[in-house]
Amino acid sequence: MRSVIPILTVVAAILVVWYGASVWMNSQWTLDQAARNNQTVTFSQILTDTMAQKRPKLPAPHQVAEGLWQGVFGQAITSKRSLVYHAWVTLSATLLGFAIGTGLGVLLAVGIVHNRAMDMSVMPWAIASQTIPILAIAPMVIVVMASVGITGLLPKSIISAYLSFFPVVVGMVKGFRSPDGMQLDLLKTYSASRSQTFWKLRFPASMPYFFTSLKIAAAAALVGAIVGEMPTGAVAGLGARLLSGSYYGQTVMIWAALFMAAIVAAVLVGAIGALQAVTLRRMGMRQ
Structure with missing residues (x-):
């Protein structure tokens, strides 16, 4: 158990940094869209949008995991999308x-x-x-x-x-x-x-x-x-x-x-x- 804790700690730290970088890099698109529509957005709205953009600058970990899952298990292995x-x-x-x-x-x-x-x-x-x-x-x-x-x-x-x-x-x-x-x-x-x-x-x-x-x-x-x-x-x-x-x-x-x-x-x-x-x-x- 002790040998697993350092590994999990490093993985958790990477995920935290990754999510933070995703919000930071993807937020500009959300802000630009709001500015074009003369709208104001809250931090929670920015957070929600940056986690679900279709073409993010930096995909969030869960988006990459979903793309990997779909590419491996969501397609027939003979498919060109697999x-x-x-x-x-x-x-x-x-x-x-x-x-x-x-x-x-x-x-x-x-x-x-x-x-x-x-x-x-x-x-x-x-x-x-x-x-x-x-x-x-x-x-x-x-x-x-x-x-x-x-x-x-x-x-x-x-x-x-x-x-x-x-x-x-x-x-x-x-x-x-x-x-x-x-x-x-x-x-x-x-x-x-x-x-x-x-x-x-x-x-x-x-x-x-x-x-x-x-x-x-x-x-x-x-x-x-x-x-x-x-x-x-x-x-x-x-x-x-x-x-x-x-x-x-x-x-x-x-x-x-x-x-x-x-x-x-x-x-x-x-x-x-x-x-x-x-x-x-x-x-x-x-x-």
């Missing part, structure tokens, strides 16, 4: 990009650890690649791949992979190098080969780092998939839902899509965390 449908479209690109980025990251990490030339050359380029804004890269990737006839899921997945491979590279390099000198020297006394040292020592030692980097990479891959949907004029996906809401001034739709994205990210991270617990337990490692 957030479940749009989330699945985005998740498909996320998972493919996450798989590509993870595989590429692990392979690069292995090369960096075992080859000094790659360590000196590839790692700086990997770091430099993350300084380029994803909003600048996404349209380039989409246009170039469309010019060669590749559209649909793959371009978005490549953008996801671009964001997700870097955490895996950094985490796995750290993990592969985590065994200390005494452990490496012990295997040398047993005449262990480089491959045996890798599979018997470096790879098992890297598992905690691997799962930690996967959690970061999964969230990054989701961001990449959403960003990848924006310059394509996509009609499906959470990114398309965000664009549609911005075009028509539907701020409740935008916020509902944002919360749906957060839920998808939480599910991905939770699934990786569960896999981590099972794997490390089977390997005899403590959490």
